[in-house]
Structure formats: C-alpha cells, structure tokens
Amino acid sequence: MNKLPRSAYVHIPFCHRRCFYCDFAIIPLGNNVETLQGYGSKTVKEYLQFLYKEILSIKHKSPLSTIYVGGGTPSILDPKQIKELIDLFRENYGIDSGAEITMEVDPASFNDDDLNGFINAGINRFSLGAQSFNNQILQKAGRRHLREDVEKSCVWLKRKFDSGLIKSWSLDLIQNLPLSGIKEWQDDLKKAITFSPPHISIYDLTIENGTVFKKLVNLGKLKLPSDEDAFRNSESTHMILKNSGYSRYEISNYCLPSHQSRHNRVYWSGLGWWSFGQGSTSSPWGEKFTRPRVSKEYKEWVIGQYEHNIDSSLTNKDFVYKELDEKIMLGLRLKEGIDINKLFKQQNWENKTFEKNLSKLLKKWESFLKSELLVRKGNRFYLSDPKGMELSNQILISMFQWWDEIN
C-alpha cells in the first residue's frame, strides 16, 4: 500500500453573505448567525454531524502532520466547535507534535477572545482573508468588513505571533480588484507589510461564472484594472515584497524565511491528502475526488458512504494516478520548478519515446526559454520571477498542447 496521507483539509461552508467575486461552495447565513445556540445554529450543527461522520468513515487513518480548516468562513464557528473538530482528529487519527494546524479567519467574524479560543483548540497558524485595506474596494467587492476590522485583526494576530502563541500567520490580498489602480494596490501592499505577516498570499482576481462580478462584466458595468495596470500591479507586488524580505516560493505565495505553508506544499508537490466537507476535493492516492457542492447532496453522499460501509478513501490504494501534464503544471507553480528527467522516468517510456517526447516539449518551450520566461538548469526547469510567473499560462497552454499531441 502507498503511504497514507498525512494532511487533511476540512471545509466549513458557512459565510455571513456571498462576496461578489466568489463561486465557492458556501452557505450564506446572514449577519446575525450564532453557531452555538442562536440563529443558524441548527444548520451549522447538522452540517458538523455529517462532517464528523465523513471524517470517521476513513478506514486507514494515520497521524496528521498538517490540517487546514478552510471555507467559507471557519471563524464563524465558536471556538468550542473548532476544538471539537481538532479533538476528533487527535483522538481518531493522531496529530504529530510539530503539526501545522491552519484556520482561515475573516475580519469582523472574530475577536481577540475568539482567537485565544481557537489557539487553545490547537490552531497554530491563521490565514486572514483581508483582500484589501481600502474601504471603497472592499465594498465594491461585496466584502462585509472594513479597513479598521482588517487592521484590528492584524494587530491581534501579530501579537499572538510575537508572543509565540502561534507559529505563523498569513495575510491574503486580492490583486486587480475593481477600483484598485496602481496607487491603491501599492498602498495595500505597503499597509500589509507594516504588520510584518510572516506569509502573504496574493491572489489574482478571476471572474467566475454565476457571480455578481460576472453579471456586471456581461452588462459592461464592471471596470477592472487595464492590462497595463494589472502588469504594473504585478511589478509592484514583486518589488515591494522582495524589498521587504519576502521570497516568492509559489506563484501566489510569498513568505519570510521558513514560513512556507507546509499544507499548501502538499497540494503542489503531488503528495496525497484527505479532504472533508461539501464541495471539497481529496486526493489520498493520486486520483482526485470532489464531493457534492450542495448541502443536501453532500449529506446524502455521506449517508451512502456510511450505510454501505464504503471507505471515503475511495480508490485502489496501490494505484497512483496523476497525469504527467498535471505533475508538470503543479511543479512549475513552485519556485524550484521541475526535474523533467525525473518526471519523464515515472512514465516508464522506452528510451526512443522518452527522447522523442522530450524533444517535442523542448520545441514548444523554445521561445519561452529564449525570452527567459522559462529557465533551464540541466534537467531542471522553472519559471522566472516575476516575468515567467506572471505569464505562466502561455507556458502551460503550450505544455497541454504537447500532451494532447503525444497522446
């Protein structure tokens, strides 16, 4: 049997309301939700029961070295509920003594006391979904919080980190939101680094189907930063963060030394992980499986798994399935890139096929190597920073074309 996964993702789908750019599998519960006893608590408790059932249904459990509680807005939950969740893993899977246990928190959905409660429950790393410090930008994006909520959250998190109560924390921003021109974006970045977060994630805005933003785009009513502004925003990100000591270890992620997210590296490096909760995707043995995105269907699926004694770990555990194109795509997201020889060898191609396929791929990548978007050092290929990382799509598209052509 392959090695058992050592990482688990848990999806908490509750939010106060849906942000205008978001297409995640969430359940908006309104402003007055009180998950322990008051309004919305019945929905939350019922979901948690199904979630726990799913977590317990895994037959081959082994101690975890990373846990990531994401959403949604997990900080809507009461610290007691987070403790119950972490205890469930501790008692049934085991948690390594040095494990990284991350929880996503949203400004205005928690206070300093809640943070203490989450820490007592076992959380040692937080990821703060700030998105921006600019009130106009936040409102335009449908965020519920304001600048002062973000600032307060940063102060609390910084204090916890400085006093050694948590191992790390991340500040998440979205690049190229409406109204975010070069000045606004630089202001956001400069403000962010005044709190010295050990980790910063910078996500590029994408317009997803079914969102308010998509409707506004279709109506021609959403003004997004121009391509030129977007490029300048990326340059600012690179310069400001680099000059402040942050290194870009993955396309969307920057950190101070030794603060990479161990959990996220599991996704990019091709190791397996468990995943629990509606809409979440697991890949314990290489093959991905996404749970139903709608609550009712998710619950029916859990009942089916449980009643028929089906192991949620799903597939044949001796069978690792990840196509070469996906391995290349995931590897190229990382600063260190890929060892092409190593990946090709896993295909068990005969020498002639190996050479032929490699030379076809190199031909596709010739122009990117020349323009230094892609860098080659022996067998290792990686994206240049920032140029290659910004234009990674072109390189990946050419690689996917190559993969289609040779199959």
Ligand code: SF4
């Ligand atoms: S808080 Fe996060 S998960 Fe919830 S709607 Fe907004 S972006 Fe989506």
